[in-house]
Amino acid sequence: MNLYDPFVPQLINTLGQALQWLSKARVLAEQKKFDIDVLLAARLAPDQYPLVRQFQILSDGAKFTAARLAGVTPPVFEDNEKTIEEVRVRLEKTIAWLKTLEPAQFEGADTRTVTLPFAPGKGLKGIDFLARLGLPNFYFHATTAYAILRHNGVDVGKMDFLGEVPFFDV
Template identity: 35%
Template sequence: MPISFYDISVGQYLRGLKVVSHLLEVAKAHAAAKNIPLDDLVEWRLIDDMNPFSFQVQYVCVVAETFLKNVAHLEVPEREGNEKTFAELEALVVSTSELLDGIDRASIEGQEEKIASQPETFNKWGQFTGFENLFGSSLPNFYFHLVTAYDILRAKGVEVAKRDYLRPHFADFVKN
């Protein structure tokens, strides 16, 4: 069975956003159980010189949205990326998921061999097709920040495990 460009891009982003949504639910329950102010979580970091949890969640969303803009050449609403509260992060994940869920497959299919738009700073490396952009930059960045968000929660004592990361990925493929 052939795999579509939509499935390996938008499909992956949607599953990853389900992971983020689940991690936010678990983190919220942890904060309530431990009497931690919910908005304290947004500033949690692995180490001092790394970006906080809020940035990791924001960037997961930015990467997915940027793919739509650069590779599929779709209009994507501009965001400021200044979510400061836990509730704002939750809303961001929901709005990004809704945006991706509303994308027509036809607008993604066929973009894999077309030249992707890119920020001026990337021009020093040349031009990239949609496929090269997806696998050379977009998905690696998406998963880096997704896993970093998971790692921050885990390091701070939130009871998340491998299943919390994997289950949303494979749930779409389980027949029962």
């Protein structure tokens, strides 16, 4: 099973939707006349990462999961974003890098052994890594970033999370 098709386009889609959330956040900030960058410190709970970190982890999750499955080295981005515009640029760079990946790089990824720095001496089959860790972690941080923005008044709904759904007539 080639993991590219059910995985990489979805990462690109969700990161693209996250860019739309930031655009909607800018609209709210302009309407309410507040500095949009204050949203980067927002969080839903005191012990939760702030919005800026949610987006950084979202970017890293996409890059590192795809790289491990494709057998390539991902780009390294410094976690130094201080503005919404810098977050936007990071997400755009992540999308651009994901678009360089080819389906052929994912041949055999479902059975490839994936190792992780936080679990020395342990491994996962690629499909287990993707289904049980990579995608759930990616969506956890996407959902949390979305929820922080919505909680702060940004006008986003379910379709802003999902993006375009390729319906067809039956």
